[in-house]
Amino acid sequence: MRHAHLHPHHSVWHDEPEPDYPTLTDSVAVDVCVIGLGGSGLTCIHELLELGVRVAGIDATTVGGGAAGRNGGFLLAGLAAFYHDAVTAIGREQAAAIYRLTIAEIERMAAAMPGVVRQVGSLRIAASAEEIADCAAQLQAMRADDLPVEPYRGPEGEGLLLPTDGAFQPLQRCRLLAEQARRGGALLFTHTPALAIDDTIVRCPQGQIHARHVIVAVDGGLEQLLPELRGVVRTTRLQMLATAPDPERTIPRPVYTRWGYDYWQQLPDGRIALGGCRDRFAADEWEAPAEPSAPVQAALEQILQERIGSRTPIERRWAARVAFHVGSVLPIARQVHSHVWAIGAYNGTGNVIGALCGRAAARAAVRGDVTLMRLLDGTARG
Template structure:
């Protein structure tokens, strides 16, 4: 999930669209996936306009926990069970390949230091062992772990990144490459070749809808496949000592935390504690979840005061797999990453541009044909 309060550069500011335009590709939603698509399109020689209903990188892309995790939302052993070993292996490898591309594109924002899945109880430790065995069987890096955080597994290919700084780097690359980006420009409707906004329409050969939390609001044809989810976090004042060398997730990834380079602890989770109230696209914090996070941070032995609390919305699917779909001729939708959009979103943003440019993308096929 996102970490708005990681200290970094200021968010980029762009004006709204005020006139009609015509381009090869219009990208709706300028978070990590949309900005990756914009840059990939420029590399392939396409003219591009990107629009966002709010500030660019202002939603979950700029407010997340900064985890870079290999694989899809389901742990690898569960993916093998649900989708078959060959498909699960390909999807996992795709995300590893994408993390390498992300690191090359924005090395200043990414630290591939590894990540920990820590067992909350005996049942989860048994599941960690199954997770470990499945990764070993398919030749992916993983180690059993027993350390101060607890017992579980260490995945050395995982890591962390600064969401907002990475987004700013992608914006700078896009503008330098000739993309036109517009903030506070809400897509009122989308149909083949036309995006309608309050002050101008965009004619485009292809359209990519790359919003996550409100995906089914704009594309109502997806409402039976995706649902919104609110994710909440908090961060503390800097802690003088290094308490966590690596990012940690536990309780089947419901809870997650890391210590930032400046010493702050950021922690998110408790969505299940909040219950059905968290199945919403309303962006606000709640006392139930925030109280849970307060107790969680105390349980970790952290006494530093809480400085920031925030929420963001994403989308989930019932299948556990993201949306990668052509919803109308020339209109593509990506999103509903089930909380793992940092890597999978960038991967699909790149893949959809490959598909519209060449007529084929193996990555796109791997994701779109699973459902």
């Protein structure tokens, strides 16, 4: 029977059994150790392999076992903040440069995995008159910088069409990246948590990794693994659900609404994946475990029925832990101390910006090139 092997809280993306990777049970020596086998960590590993260094990657759970395999499957250009808000926060030049780089990263992903990525664009749909005005401000700012955007009015409502965005199967991409990295010579270990980072030694329950550089590529829980980031990074929980295939609904592209707090897409097989409502229960979601809660799930069900108009049975409910960069629209992409680099805290939308951070960390650690890292974070030394 379909999905019979799955945990009840697995995401809609978990349609195949977990690939087999070993657990670290010895000591190994490499040039770079990457902690975290999600999208950003695996992109980092690929960049490191292209730079010709020996790489080991570890994950406390499985490949894509964190937010990388439990998110909404959106590929969004730019930062988590809407473009005009990013311009206000960091300036037009930096915001535009990041936006263009993320467009290029989506193109790169689509070219590398055409069966995984769907370049269908995305919608920002206003949920109030105030948000309609904010969409107009975003449209004006993007057009001023020659960024692709169109006003939109359609069955979903009124807002903006972002034509360079897309959708994908995030867990499938992680698994493909991992297998490609293994074939390329990377040593990958799952169910291998990093207990401590002692300078260039990563200590794990049954072994350790000696490396010239360590790159911590986790999102949720980043501040727990690197106490240096406490107060700078804070972890919260995002929740989702997914229906059985709904033949009555046609949702051509991912939808963001209510200031981005609610979001959904319809998968090629007709299932609807819906997430959000974190802001309505924000105090309960900070530092919460990656398990769905009844209040948020009930709110999501209400959106499914009343806003989307679907009464198809719900097949999956799940949650993921993600990190926010306190007081900043930018992610964390920096050297935290000698030989140790950190990337994460993507403010809820890390699929594309996280990949860029992975490339930035690889170049900074191996080549000392912090150009991209300075653009993404602004605090990199070098």
